[in-house]
Amino acid sequence: MRTYLRNCLLFISFLFPAACRPAYPLLHTGNFDRRCFQKFVPDFRTQWYKASVDVGKKHFGGLLLIKKDSGSSIRTVFTNEGGATFFDFEFGPGSPKVNFTMRSLNKAPVIRTLQNDLELILMRYEGDPQAQLLSDEKSNYLKVSKDKKTIYLVATKDCRQLDRIEEVWGGKKKVEVILKGYSQQVPDSVSVIHHNFNMQIYLKKFEQ
């Protein structure tokens, strides 16, 4: 009986391979106002966050400053608690710019990952003119395709809450960002979860 059950389960699993499921199979054209997402784009003027980072079994902390420059660019500076600056990135109209990075972090994959995470937090994809408005039963989606990746901004049907931001590669979710507790268009906390490797970032707003 047990062997029979196991074979049945195996047969079913072959019929419905989980890996073949697209990220969002039932999305249809959304009938909602694009401003549904605009209001969640963080308006960082000068904001400090206490950062907590877990990479594998290692944990470290620091402070992240997000500051809007005099122009249209946004600066992000990460320091440790003792004051040493780890990196300083600038996000303007073009590609992100590295103003400074500590030698041990100055490696292309590290910089790419950090800049990518920060671009998701800053919701830089929201203004993409090619973005598609999509919906399913529960949520509204703003879909932006860029290179090989797809970014989904997901909000509740009534547009009252931004559920999450997802970065998807080949139908698989790679990064998930959750912005919570908005006040004056600035989130109180931010979580970044990497699904393809063990890395999590948690940011908590603080005032001086």
Next chain:
Amino acid sequence: MRSPTLKDRPRPFAANCSRSRGAWAAMRLGALHLSLTVVSVSGFAQYPGYRPVAHPDQLNNELSLAAEKITTIKSNFTQEKNLSMLAEKINSEGKFWFKRADKIRLEYVKPFRYLMILNQGRMLSRDEQKENRIPSQANRIVRQVNRLLADGMQGRILSNADFTSRVFENEKYYLIELSPKSRTLGDIYKNINIFVDRKDFTVGAMEMLERNGDKTVMKFLQKELNADLPEELFAVH
């Protein structure tokens, strides 16, 4: 016909001035003296009000002797980090404890909470999210800053082989300028300056100057020397 050489070049005043060879030599000597003076002044012009200490070895002995009388230090601290490019700064404050020989507890309480304990090669750090215990030997930056702090408290700062040093003074402080030798710290910091209080030879402030122009100043205030500090303060287990 001989082509003109450097010797033939008309000298200023030479054709129409009656200055002797001796006057020229004196002028050259004066110029050399002036340039040497500029070089030596520029060495400490970055520290207005400070002059070089004539006998650093003597100061080293004085620091060691004074430190022998100190077993513990308890103080408050303020920290100001200046981000040069953004004209932005962040102020934090907390409490500091030191127990001879190399036990340090640094507790940030405002505007965020963060605790770091260094105890004989082991380190504990705790933020609002998590606690982390690592051997500080595993982290070269932490190890060197740890040694620097411990050396500062024990009067051994001028003997620290990880840095080259220059010493200056004014009426209130000795300023010990430390330049990291290793790439680990040297990659981040241009100089770390320790301000030693002349009254009791304890560290009054620490200034960390980064290569990107940023600066962090830590000031130790309301110092209490030789208070009874329980071992639990420095527990990393």
